[in-house]
Amino acid sequence: MTQETLALHHGYDRGDFGTMAVPIYQTTAYDFETADTAANRFALKELGPIYTRLNNPTTEVFENRFAAVEGGEAALATSSGQSAVFFAVANLAQAGENIIVAKKVYGGSTTLLTHTLKRFGIEAKSFDSDNADDLEALIDDKTRAIFFESLSNPQIAIPNIEKIVKIANKYNIVTVCDNTVATPILLQPISHGVDVVVHSTSKYTTGQGLALGGILVARKGLNEKLIGNERYAHFNEPDESYHGLVYADIPLPLFTLRARLSLLRDLGATPAPFNSWLLIQGLETLAVRMKQHSLNALKVAKYLKSHPKVKNVSYPGLESDEQHHKAKKYFKDGLTSGLLSFEVEGLEYAKNILNSTKLFSVVVNIGDSKSIITHPASTTHMQVPADELEKSGIGQGLIRLSIGLENANDLIADLEQAIG
Ligand SMILES: *Cc1c(COP(=O)(O)O)cnc(C)c1O
Numbered sequence: 001m002t003q004e005t006l007a008l009h010h011g012y013d014r015g016d017f018g019t020m021a022v023p024i025y026q027t028t029a030y031d032f033e034t035a036d037t038a039a040n041r042f043a044l045k046e047l048g049p050i051y052t053r054l055n056n057p058t059t060e061v062f063e064n065r066f067a068a069v070e071g072g073e074a075a076l077a078t079s080s081g082q083s084a085v086f087f088a089v090a091n092l093a094q095a096g097e098n099i100i101v102a103k104k105v106y107g108g109s110t111t112l113l114t115h116t117l118k119r120f121g122i123e124a125k126s127f128d129s130d131n132a133d134d135l136e137a138l139i140d141d142k143t144r145a146i147f148f149e150s151l152s153n154p155q156i157a158i159p160n161i162e163k164i165v166k167i168a169n170k171y172n173i174v175t176v177c178d179n180t181v182a183t184p185i186l187l188q189p190i191s192h193g194v195d196v197v198v199h200s201t202s203k204y205t206t207g208q209g210l211a212l213g214g215i216l217v218a219r220k221g222l223n224e225k226l227i228g229n230e231r232y233a234h235f236n237e238p239d240e241s242y243h244g245l246v247y248a249d250i251p252l253p254l255f256t257l258r259a260r261l262s263l264l265r266d267l268g269a270t271p272a273p274f275n276s277w278l279l280i281q282g283l284e285t286l287a288v289r290m291k292q293h294s295l296n297a298l299k300v301a302k303y304l305k306s307h308p309k310v311k312n313v314s315y316p317g318l319e320s321d322e323q324h325h326k327a328k329k330y331f332k333d334g335l336t337s338g339l340l341s342f343e344v345e346g347l348e349y350a351k352n353i354l355n356s357t358k359l360f361s362v363v364v365n366i367g368d369s370k371s372i373i374t375h376p377a378s379t380t381h382m383q384v385p386a387d388e389l390e391k392s393g394i395g396q397g398l399i400r401l402s403i404g405l406e407n408a409n410d411l412i413a414d415l416e417q418a419i420g
Contacts, residue, residue: 003184003185003287004287007065007284007285007287010065010069011065022058022061022277022280023057023058024273024274025056025058026273026274027052027273029052030048030049030050030051044245052270053264053268053270054260054261054264056270058273058276058280059271061280062215062277062279062280063075063076063215065280066199066215066283067217069184069185069283070179070197070217071184071188071219072190072217073219073220073221073253074217074218074252075216075256076259076264077201077271077276077279078213078269079212079270079271079275080212080214081108081178081180081198081199081203081213082112082200082214083214084198084199084200084214084215084216085108085109085113085147086112086269087216087264087269088145088147088176088198088216088259089113089117089145090263091216091255091258091259091262091263092144092145094121094122094234095121096121096142097122097123097144098125098140098142098143098144099113099122099146099147100125100126100127100135100138100139100145100147101124101148102126102127102128102129102147102159104130104149104155104157106152106178107154107380109147113147114126125138129149129152129160132159132164135164135167136167139167139171143171143173143231144173144174144232145173146167146168146176147175147176147177147178148164148177148178149177150181150189150330151181151187151337151339152181153180153181153366154339154376154394155394156315156323158323158326158327158330161177161189161192161193161330165192165193165194168195172225174226174255175193175195175196176195176196176197177198178199178200179198180200181337181367182331182336182337183199183204183286184286185291185332186332186335190219195218195219195222195255196216196219196222196255197216197217197219198214198217199214201213201279201282202214202365202367203365204282204286204293204366205279205283205367206279206282207285207286208369208370209365209368209369209370211279212275213275213276213279216255216256217256218253220253222253222254222255223248223254226254226255227248227254234258235247235254235258236248241262241266242261245261289369289405290335291335293338293403293404293405294317294338295335295408296404296406296408296411297315297337297339297403298315298317298336299408299409299412300401300411300412301313301315301317301318301340302318303416304340304342304415305318305320307419309345310342310344311342311345311397312342312343313341313343314340315340315341317331317335338366338402338404339366339400339401339403340401340403341400341401342399342401344397344399345397346397347377347378347396350375350377350396350398351375352418353373353399353415353418354375356417356418357373357414359371359406359411360372360373360414362374364379367402368402368404369404369405370404370405371402371403371406372404373400374400374402375398375400376398377389377395377398381394
């Protein structure tokens, strides 16, 4: 079945009353009715809800549906994208081990993986995901994950997924790809061999800026990479915290199972059932929205490209863009989502454009149905020294747009009056 159909129907059969909308199971706990059922649920002999910190029927519909749309086997929803990224990595690495992280990733992922995890004894090495030429040399016996974004926020860079996956498989290391900006509608990392996909569902999935959320999706067949793999002893040896349970002995998708039974149990970054319900609504229309976001962004990019006061435009969907060949290789129909950036002369002029737009909101978010304008050098990247910023392509005159679902001609007219 195709993604559009799965997003509307998968994992929900109308319930006891024929309710068309998925019900919100707003409850913390579940009546087991008998002591044996309770014991069997805890012993995993019988699958079913235990406590909403671990699972919830509304959240489960979202998880199963998202996994299907992403082309994966199983999913685990979390309360935010940050917790999804943390769970993905903490499910693979522990103190004394290392992970390899792309240089071009979301700022929150850099601070989490490079700085906070260091305090937990996990070292992050960084690699250049544009070509991945330096990746293989960074791998050692203690490497447990390779982390990158399919379309990086905010650089809008497309990685060499094929090469990253090939190297990771050579060394039996799990790959984790953050697919927040591309979404499964435009790119399915699993179809390119990626093992685990993570998302901040706070962006395009919710769509209208309504709910924070995150999700981890594991590919079918990932168990075979984990079972018997020396790098992942914790999947193969008894888990003291779960009565000596050996994950590898359980015939279920192990990556998300362990993330749920161990990490979600202990850390509690659980989504509220109401947020899962909002995210289900978002997922239902994700396909039509992503196509429109991309078409609108391409129109705006073409307009900016032709503007005499715009020094350059970065949008992989533009034929003239240096990443266009990668966009064609990895993205469905060459559609590359709603993020684009452009450069004008100097800080003051850039700020003046932000202040003059009427339709674009000055917000440091992305993926809303309403268009957003950001000046990275003075906000999200203000801690970085100016010379380093210039080197990483974030100049004083750089403006980032998250193109929404307004009519593209209205957006162009607004930019026209703002750029002057
Ligand atoms: C926003 C974002 C995150 C963090 O997600 P939250 O839901 O804000 O916690 C992670 N990765 C990417 C690519 C993002 O854009």
